[in-house]
Amino acid sequence: MASSHSTLADEMAQTVFKIYEKCPKKCKPSTRSDGTKEWTNLAAVALYSERCGISCVSVATGVKVLPESRLKNMPQGKLLHDCHAEILALRGFNRFLINECIKMHDCPEYVSSIIMRNDSQRQQQQRPFRLAATWKIYLIVSEIPCGDASMEQLGAGTVEAWDTSSIKRDGKPLRGRGYFSEIGVIRTKPSRPDAPISMSKSCSDKLALKQFTSALQTPTTLLIEPVYLDGVVLPMHKFTYATMSRAFGKNGRLSTYREELLGSTGTYTFQPFCYMTYSLQFRDAKESLDSDPRAKKSKPSNVSLLWVKGQDPESIVNGLKIGGRISSSASRINMTRDAVRIVVDGSNQKYSDLKASVIDRQLIKKLGQNALGAWQSNVCDDFKL
Template sequence: MTVDADAIADCVLSTFDQLPEKRKPRPRSDGSREWVPLAGIVLSKDGKLSCVSLGTGMKCLPLTKLSQAQGNILHDWHAEILAIRSFNRFLLDHCLDILQNPNSPSPWLQASPPEEQASPSRSQESPLGTHPQHNPPFTIRPNVKIHMYCSEAPCGDASMELTMNLQEDATPWSTPAPTSSPNPSISPNSTPTALRGRSNFSHLGIVRHKPSRPDAPPTLSKSCTDKLCLTQATSLLSSVTALFVAPGNAYIDTLVLPSSQYVPTACERAFTRAGRMRGLEDSVVEKWRGGYGWKAFEVKGTEREFKHSRRSIGPGEKAIPSNISAVWTPGFQESVIGGVLQGRKQLDPRGASAICKRGMWGVGVRLAGLVGGEVLRRVLGARTYGEMKACGVFDARRRVKGDVIDKGLRGWVRNTRDGDWER
């Protein structure tokens, strides 16, 4: 059943409207107005729509602070990433509800049928060795579709034409294109390559790092365009969530953007196998296991506009980016500043968001205690987060991600500075 793009947008926008004012952009005494991007995940079933996660925000953690995060500080709180992380927390919490209340059927999840269960892992390189077959206990019901609404074009390649159109002088910025990522451990003459933010904005089809401002501290957070492109192969599930929910039905069906932000040629180039992913041939995808595949989303435009978008600010008003990020699911909501809960210092562990790495790992451990099984016990009982992510049970996911990076998202450099901590 086709779902109307306006209805998807309305579902997210109406959910945001119900948030308390403290989680929204604030009025300024000098007359300036705050703005913020919004993104949300909507599930559709039998013609009914339900928003299950949303996020607002536009900032990320500098490279220099990654080693201090210790799993407590979010690396990236752009709206799209918060919405996806919140969706994963929603699924984990929903799994808990099902296991604790087995007589209450779920509208979204069902027990995994055998054909959707993950195949055995065969890694010989994992520090924790090869794991026996692991079957995620749940899968998203086949009649449930996943949709995503974004109030702005995702940063990165899908928004380059919009960036060019905003320039009084469309000549690309004079800053030379970098020959490597900002990761100092990589030789300046090595590949892969990536661009920072909007620099050299006429270079298209390239992986880009946040933030967009050239004077901001560098990061290794990839653009929202790049991360959304990757989800067409890896699904929306994080590693921990994929231990409990099979990825086969966890792909975005529709990506909805305001018509003012939707450039079809840009989205075709940025997201599809006719564009920069053309090197990802069928012969590569056919070798993927564990329920993974290339499942492209359809991009649609909507005439709906978010009332706190940058376009809502009049010509005579000063636009100020909001530093407050909202995180919402049906089960909880938060305000985040600087990657931690509002009102907490950044390095205070009590400021950890429910969707941070440590929080998600903790929910996984609770779920493993209810599900049981040697594989879950060994994986989620790893000494450090980095060792957990390196387990052989994630080999199928690693192969998918590696193929996508090698064949299309070249320049993607993995963040490795926030894994050497214990739960």
């Protein structure tokens, strides 16, 4: 679906930017002692209905991902592996939904405008909750997602990075930067070739897979029926339909997906999102800081923000909250513990077993991974509850 610039997209972006402005200074990029300013990327999840308008439920910033070595030294679900803004905002969205489910579970009188209880008379495999049908889900971003959707933008003006003569065709994903002419392929974070190795997939790849597995993560899938992103809202001056449709559209790199397989995975399906554009500019974007030729070249910030509606903002560095070095509310361990106490006896259960128990999700996930290509799993971050 082609993009459309709309008043709604501008209103959503403006709502997100206002929330960001109100967040504490410690959650934002700073100016270093030598005068160098830091930049970051921003993303948010907003719900919209014609009756209720816009409800922003999560806002996040970040450009960092943890290397494999860090995950091996501290597993057990405590770390946020991927703090790129898009992925962190989606985790915040899941945290918000789990919070709503907890309120409804603990207090039968509580009425949520977002979540509804499922009829107990429905089929046995039904999740206990579902998203109210009036809401549409949008992911607002300040940058084109890293990976395949941003190849032409990143590669503009370069020569060496387009040269594929030295590429190793061993079936493994490419790093995020380099060999920009290799389009339609899976890439990993971090993007720089000199950065520590991670098998975390690019935001383009993860968002493409979300069109199969839904916007819900493993803990939330135990509670709520699958819900899909209706649209991604991007800066108008950075949007190119051709690259977005290649990265995410069913006629792009996902064209190997076979329509006849739809319906074979229970409640899951393939649901591509639309694109919308806004005209505003994020104040802490790299281009905003580097527009002044007299200023020093900006540097990426190590700090990530996670704001979830109804919670205090979190400042995150190296996968943990600043101050006490404790796990984020959106970490695997915290979200899983909260989810399982509603639906199952989680004592001594392993996270990997809970993932495997959602069989229809595992089937559609495999289908999506096959459509994308050379998908290799990250370090296993398993734990017992």
